[in-house]
Amino acid sequence: MMIHPVRRQMAWTLLWAGVLVLQFVFSVAADVEDVHRSPVLHRQKRDWIFNTYLASEELPRRLLPQKIGQLLNTKQKPNAKFKISGEGANSLFTVNDAGEILVNAPLDREKTSSYTLNAEIWDSSNENRLDKIAIFHIKVQDINDNRPVFSETPAGFVNERAAKGTFVLSVNATDADDPTSVNGNVIYELLNGTNYFKIANDTGVITVKDSRLDRETQSQYKLIVQASDMPGLLGGLTATTIVTININDINDNMASFTGGTFRFEVPEDAKTPTEIGKLTVKDWDEKQNKEPKFTLKKHNDLFFVNLDTNKDGALMLSKGLDYETNAAYSFTVMVSEDNVVQPPDARGSVFTSAQVIISVVDVNEPPVFTQTEYNFKVLEGPYKTKVIGFISARDPDKAKSEISYSIRSPNCPLEINQKTGELLLKEELDRESEELHMCEVTAQEDPPSNLRSYAMVRLEVLDINDNDPVLVNGSNVYICENDKKGTVIGTIGASDKDKNSGIFRFSLATKTSNFSLYDNLDNTANILLTQGGFKTDHSGETSLDIDISDGGMPPRKSRSTLHIRVCTCWENRRQDYCRSYAQTGVSVSALIAILLCIVTILVIVILFVLRKRYQKETLVALGKSAGEIHEQLVTYDEEGGGEMDTNGYDVSILSSACHSGTLRPTPGPAVYAVAKKPPACKGDMAMMIEVKKDEADHDRDGIPYDTLHIYGYEGTESLAGSLSSLDSSSVGSHLDYDFLSDWGPRFRTLAQLYGMDGSDSDSSY
Structure with missing residues (x-):
């Protein structure tokens, strides 16, 4: 039935009027406070008379301004006028001469719920204030103009088969309207999923309603939650949100085979352990709750089952197969699972056992030795060609082939008969050199297959008494x-x-x-x-x-x-x-030391002779015979040039100038300065230098460049004699060192070393 717009407007007007009457009955009247309150407590006559001032929020602008109250004062006169001041005065709120308080703009309680103003009454004729300033309040009446708002809700988790009443998650919605009124009172409701979940209307807590939750049927739920204000009244506002609930898996399903029979083929030369094939398992639970166990009813010594990464059964070979012995195997495998929630879910047919059929494939195999290692023992020492043992191998195939033997190890002291596998010793053995010999031997099928296998021969050399004893600890x-x-x-x-x-x-x-x-x-x-x-x-x-x-x-x-x-x-x-x-x-070490000394002396002599010859050739090239120079003083001026960067000075001239009294005449200009005999030989180097300078100044045939000659000249007046190595003798004086023997055992050896000549020396020192 349609409602006429005029009637609808009348209904809303009556509703607002009812709300205003209720608020007028239960609200607190405007408080009147004197600005200048006397400290003496006594009964005072009230001069200001106020009605209740209530302003409704969000009034339509077409209804503004709207009267919300009347200022009354007992001192009011015909020419009296009212003034207001304070929050929103003369803008949101105004007062006319009659004392009527008007609201001029829409109010929002959610921003400001109460206003405090001051009331004054004045005489308009003389501008005198007739009464004291009074304080009054204007309260904003709430209307339901805000919807509930949900806060962000994370996803919830709950195990499948969870018990009734198990907590899942909680939602929360807030309403900006007055929480003390029905406008701000929020209730919750589920719009779907009510078969398995329920929500508390007042708290928003969602719990499990039915314990039949099954992850394998549905692993996630999207629930729509509605929040409403003004519960039980018409005109309430609502909001909705969607929450996610994930169902956690538990181990409530039995593992089973995907089929009743598995067939595999395995070559007889397959290595061990190796995987033969997969025994696939079906389990509705997630991988972490899939823990199948496998049991073989037969052939446990040949086969076993491991779990692979997908929790399926990997059938493994544990021992070698032989087609010639057994060409096929058939056995039953059982699958079970522990810790399954009872009763488990039943989903179609379940294969808890399966038949496994394995066919062995024939391959051409290499020879097989009767042993993986052959051990022999033999005495060391002289030998005559002798047999120490045999090795043997067989062809495991049905069609037997001829087998030939050989030795792979190059240093093996054995030789082998290619046809019979007979081992013979081919050299003398010495236990002290090598006590154990390891030889690798091969067995090979004759062509065309050329398949071969290997084995080790361990030959231990036994000891005989063939070594003389040796003295130890003699030192x-x-x-x-x-x-x-x-x-x-x-x-x-x-x-x-x-x-x-x-x-x-x-x-x-x-x-x-x-x-x-x-x-x-x-x-x-x-x-x-x-x-x-x-x-x-x-x-x-x-x-x-x-x-x-x-x-x-x-x-x-x-x-x-x-x-x-x-x-x-x-x-x-x-x-x-x-x-x-x-x-x-x-001893050998002494001989080596002597030889090294002799070689070192020879090298030094050869170098010395070569150097003398080089100096002689250099002097001849400069125009001076080798016999003219007896002693020289050589000065090295720089690095890097070797003997070519040296200056040689004839020192013997200085000596002859002082001792012989004559100077050796020179046939012509010489590289070296010729020293003349000084007037008096006093050993004065300064006088000698002056003579040399004077000679150089008056010698027209001399070399036209200036040189500075430095002479290592020693005077003859020294009682100690010359310390120059030029005149030193290589022959040492013979002293008697026997007195050192009286100084104790430590000096006795020194006296023996220096107190005897070469004929008395001990060869051991």
Whole structure:
């Protein structure tokens, strides 16, 4: 039924009038406050009389201005007029001479809900204020002009099969209207999804309504939520929002095979472990809740099942197959799953078992050795061609082929019979050089296949007693000058390269009155001093010949020389100085050192001769014979030019000028300045330089350039004599250094080194 517009307008007018009456009844009247309130509390007659001032928001402009109240005062006169001031005075609100308060513009309660103004009454004839200033308030009445607004709501999550009443998420909407009135009161309602969810009207909390949520049926829900104000009244405003609810998966479905039979083909030479094929599994749950378990009813020793990345079954081969032995396999595989929520969802047919059929494919295989490693043992030492063993291989195929054998290792001491696999020793073995030999052998089918396989031959060399014992720890035997008779001067031992040498026995090869030997029967022997009195400067006997025999079968015997040093010692036989034992020969290191010294001396002599020859040739080229120069002073002026960047000066002229009294005449101008004899030889270098300068000034045949000659000239008046290396002798004086022997053991060796001539020197030093 259609409502006439005029009637509709009348209905709205009556509604507004009713609202104004209700607000007039329950609102608080405008408060009257005197600006100048007396501090004395006493009853005072009220001069201002106010009605209730209420202004409705959002009034249509066609209804403005609108009267909202009347100012009354007991002192009001015919010529009285009213004035107002304060918030919105004379703009939003005005007052006329009759005291009527008018609102002139639409008001918005959501921006300003109350205004405070001042009221004054004046005498218009004399402009006197008739009464005190009074304060009054204008309250803005709320209307339902704002819709509810939803805040942002994140997606909610809930497990499938969640119990009734399980919390999912909460929505929230706000209304800008007065919350104390019905205009700002918001309620919530679901517009869809009410079969599985419900919402609390007053709080907006969404919970599970039915526990039959199933992710496999529907994994996500989009719910429309409506918020309304003015609940239970006509004219309320609404707003809607969409919230997302995701259903979490749980393990509530059983895993099952996608089919009842699986067939695979496997070559017999397939490596292990290797994957044969997939046993695909169907599980409606998500991957993280898919945990199938597989059980084989037969052939567990040959096959097993692993889980692949998709949680399907990967059928694996664990042992090698042989087509000639078994060409096909058939067995049953069961699938199950733990921790499934009961009762599980049933979705169509479920295959919890499947038949697996495997066909083995025949391939041409290489020969197979009877062993992967062959072990043999043989004695070391001389040999005669002999057989140490056999290796063998077979062709696993039905059509048997001939097999030939060979050795791959190049350093193997064995050779093999190509047809029979017989192994023979081809060289003498030495356990001390190499105790174990590893040889790789091959077995190959005759053409055309040329298939081959490999095996290892391990040859262990057994020991025989073929090495003589050797003396060890001989360097630990020495005599201290203060050792007494019976002192153990050291312990010797023995070693043998053989593996089982038994116990070594020691004895003296020749008897001596100075030493004795005691065999400890534990592979060691003590050397004892039978008489003392040994000195480092003279030793009567410093070597022993010792016979050593091992405990092998048969035993071997050797003789070793033990050299004994004589030492000066501190307490507890701590060595201070030791004189080595006398040696009859020269060691290899000494010979090498002597040869190096000889070569070094020869090189120095050759370089010296070449340098002299070069200097002689240079002087001849300059016009001066080699016999004219006996001594020279050479000055190097710079780097980089070698001997060509030097100046040579004849120093012998200076010496002859002072000693002989004559100067050697020169046939002509010379490179070197000729020194004349000074008037008096006083050893004065300054006088010599003056003579040389005077000679250069008056010599017309001299070289036309200025030179400065520096002479290393020493005077003859010095009592110490010349220190120049030019006149030094290479022959040292013979001094007697025997007095150093009285200074103690540390200087005794120095006296021996410098106090004897070449004929008395000891070859051991």
